[in-house]
Amino acid sequence: MRYLVVLIISSFPLFSQPPGSGNTLDFNGTNQYVSLNSSFGTLSFPMTLTTWFKAGNNQNGIVRFFSSHDMTGAYRGLLFQYINGTINVQCGNGTSRSPTGRWGFVANYTFTTDQWCHIAVVISSATTGQIYVNGNPLSTTLGNGGGVQNLVTDNSNGRLGANTAGNNITYLSGQMDEFTFWGKALTRVEVQDMMCHKLSGNEPNLLAYYRFDNGVGTTLSNLVTGGPSGTLMNGLSWVASSAPVGDRSFHNGHTNAVSATGLSLTGDNITVSPVNSGVAGTHLYIVDSPPSNTAGITTWPSVNYYFGVFNSDYIKTYDVDVTLGATTGTAPTGRLKIAKRPHNASPTWTLTAAGNTPNISLPAQTPISQFIIAQEPCPVVDWMPDDSTACDSMFVDIGGGYSNISWSNGATTNSNAFFVSGQVWVSAVDTASGCTLTDTMDVTIVSPSNIPSSSLDTVICGASSFTCDISMSGATSYQWFDGNTQPVRIFTNDGSYWFERTFPGGCSTRDTLTLKFAIITTDPVAENELYLCGQDTVDVQLRSNTYPEVLWSNGETSWQTEYWQTGMEWVQTKNADGCWQTDSFEILQSLPLSDQAIFADTSFCAGQTLLLSAPSGYTATWPNGQTGDYLVGGTKDIRVELSDGCTESVEYFSVTKYSCECDVQFANAFTPDGDGLNDYFGPVTNCEFTTYNLIILNRWGQQMFESRDENLRFDGRWKNRKLPIGVYVYRFVYSTPYKSGTAQGYFTLMR
The missing domain is CATH 2.60.40.10 (Immunoglobulins)
Known part of the structure; x- marks a missing residue:
């Protein structure tokens, strides 16, 4: 078989190779597939197709693994598929779309959802073929049409995960990995030898090899130089692969009761022994690099590989035994453990109880799993308290069972004392596990x-x-x-x-x-206002001269001082307790008495008296010769002599006594006809009202008017319309500075 290479100049892909089975593609069974970018050209026998396949749960119709050519109008090339419980490969002779246009090979098999299986279709000639599942041959028959057995191709391109044109296009649901196309008929042993490890792409007669490890982008690389690559269609997505594939693999010849044995690159001998009978075939595959995910374990420094087991019979039980080589055999007894996980895409490892005594045995394992030699976690120590503070010093003792002790201050004993703040640490080797353990803390030493x-x-x-x-x-x-x-x-x-x-x-x-x-004494200065007399100064003094410290606004520090200008001034005083207080006062210019009137004519109500006093800063001499207050009991003309300390004057004023009572009367009729006489209705009085409320009602009790202003009286209108002639009611509530009262009655509105 040969390739007719068209428009492809490619070699090994430029993408990183993840450990183990790496990545794969997850087909949705609806519309996703890989379009191959060039034709497989002329195909001829013998040939072999292989792939790992994990069935999805969204399959609708035929599972299409591979279609080599466009089959519009007639069957051409190869169609590798699963239909009606059979794995089959269909060959087209190019004559028609009827059964006479095809023939092929079929074998009965039932896939289990979410389980990986390896499929190999070997076609030795137009009439001879063999289908393998998990390295074991299935009963394969010639069928799938009755056409002339003459393989015909053209220059059209193929697909992975779907057929090309035709009357029944369907799509694969699930995942494929490690797809190969060979120009030879692989033997049973060759199928078993290659199924659980990656290829290089340089193997003889290997025509196409899709490892599915790109992981990003929309290109599927072909690792065979010159082979067609592919383009991911309709959002086909990359996922981590869980297929049982490593860098190297070993098997038991698919013979029950025979073990599969292999060596790691560091000399560890691994043996996998099937325990029970069933479908034969036990594979050991080794990944010659550390796993990308070590969650759940601590790896041993010299262990840079992991391994997995695949049984053709998925639920077969097996034992795992590891004889440690020179690099891992030096580990302390019980220090190494085997950890396991279900597959290469699992996020976490689980440490088992199987330890090195001196070798490691893990019996009765099922189903297929991956394994790694890890180390028992080192003991967690807490020799020193968390970041701490101590008074004067801190003492720490790590106890016994340790060697190679080293403290941050250079000490090498089991106990140590610290007298200075800072970060301190201790390191020691645990004699039981061989682990080097450390503990650190920040200590603060407080000195009283x-x-x-x-x-x-x-x-x-x-x-x-x-x-x-x-x-x-x-x-x-x-x-x-x-x-x-x-x-x-x-x-x-x-x-x-x-x-x-x-x-x-x-x-x-x-x-x-x-x-x-x-206790603070208020107002150290007796007066808030002091007066300048002409061009003189004014003396200001404190109420007491017992203040230890004094400071006036003019800078003086004695208990009294002088000011000669007007304005606001202040004084600060400090008492015996050390408390300061501030008092302010104002210097005013005294005006000549002749320029201002101190007293004016006034009056008071009969039955009361009037007490006259001089304003602050003035002295008054009354007609009785007294200079204090002056009591007046009746109407009188008064002469008073005044002095402000600067000037003197004489003033005359009258005091009148009168009756403060007032009467309130209402007319019994009024004529609001606009002649200027008796046009308004209201109280007739000489009272000075402090409150005033006049209300007018008609004879049915409806309010026609209200006024709270003594200057606003009733004009015989309601809502700007003249009211009819008739009898109306008034109600009046009032108060004066001397009394309060009410009045009500009737009046006639006349026109």
Whole structure:
């Protein structure tokens, strides 16, 4: 068989090769496939097709593995498929789309969903073929049409996962991996030898090899130089492959009771022994690189491989035995364990109990799995506390059973003491496991002599309470004299109060708070306003001369001073407790009495008296010769002599006594005809109202008018319309500075 190579110049793909079975494609069974980019050209016998296949759960119709050519109008080339419980390969003679246009080979088989199986179709001649599943031959017959057995091809391109044209296009549901196309008839042994390991692409007579390891993009690479590559169609996606494929593989000749044995590159001898009978075929495959995922285990430094087991009978039980080579045989007894996982795409390994004593045996395993030699996790030590604080020093003892002890400060003994803050560590070898163990912590050493004192002698000036906050960075707890543990306290009385702070490591300090609540004397200056008399100065003095310190706004520091300019001034005084206070006062220019009137004519109500007084800053001499207050009991003309300390004057004014009572009367009729006479209705009075409310109602009780303004009276209208002649009701509520009252009655509206 030969390739007719068209438009392809390719060699090994430029993509990374994941360990083990790497990646694969997951076909959705609906519309996804791989379109091959060039024709297989002329095909001839013998030939072999192989692939790993995991059946999906979305298969609709025929499973199409491979179609070499376009079959529109007539069957051509090869169609590798699964239909009606049979694996078959169909050959086309190019004559028609009827059964006379094809022939092929069929074998009965039933796939199990989500289980990998290896399929090989070997065609030795137009009439001789053999189908293998998992390395074992199936009963294969000539059939699938009755056409002339003459293979015809053209230059059309093929597909993986779907057929090309025709009247029944269907798609594969599931995953394919490691697809090969050979220009020779592989023997049974050759099929068994190659099924569980990757090929190089340079094998003789290998015409196409799709490893499915690209992992990204839409290209499927062919590892055979010059062979057609493929393009992923309709969102066909890459996934991690779980196929049982390694770099090298060994099998038991598909003979029950015979073991499969192989060597790792480091000399470990691995034996897999089937336990029970059933379908023959036990394969050991080895991946000669570490796994990409080591979750759940800690690998042994010299173990750079892992291995897997595949049984043709999926549920067959088997034993695994590993005789350690020179590089792994030096591990302490029991230090190494076998870990396992279901397949190459599994995210996590599980450590088993099987350990090196000195070799490793893991009996009764099922089903197919992958294995790796890992190490028993080193003991977890916690010799030192978590990041910690100690008072003065910290002592650490790691106990016995360790060698090669090394501390961060150079010590090599089992116990050690630290006196300086910083990060400290210790490293030692566990004599039981051989593990080198370490522990680290950040330690803070607190020295009581370095904690600042907080004794407080405090005078509280003018306030009735004092809030004390004794919190300090690094302190862990607080204690007051009365058992209170809050750092913030409010005090209202004089006294001495002790408190204690505790720090990590047990260090503590005790201090005392001494409080005195000082009384502040208000208004050190007796007067708020002082007057300049002409060009003179004004003397200002404090109420007391007992203040230890005084500061006036003019810079003077004695208990009295002088000012000669007007304006706002201030004085600050400090009392015996050290409390400062500020008082302000204003210097005003005294105006000549002749320029201003102090008293004016006034009046008061009969039955009362009037008390006259001079304003602040003035002295008044009354007709009775007195200079204090002056009481007036009746109408009188008064002469008063005034003095402001600078000038003097005489004023005359009258005091009138009158009756403060007033009457409220209403007319019994009014004529709102616009003649200027009796046009408005309201109270007739000389009262000065402080409240006023007049309401007018018609004889049915409907309100026609309301006024709260004594200047707004009833004009005989309602909603700007003249009211008819008739009798109306008034209600009046009022108050004056001297009394309050009500009035109501009737009146006639006339026109």
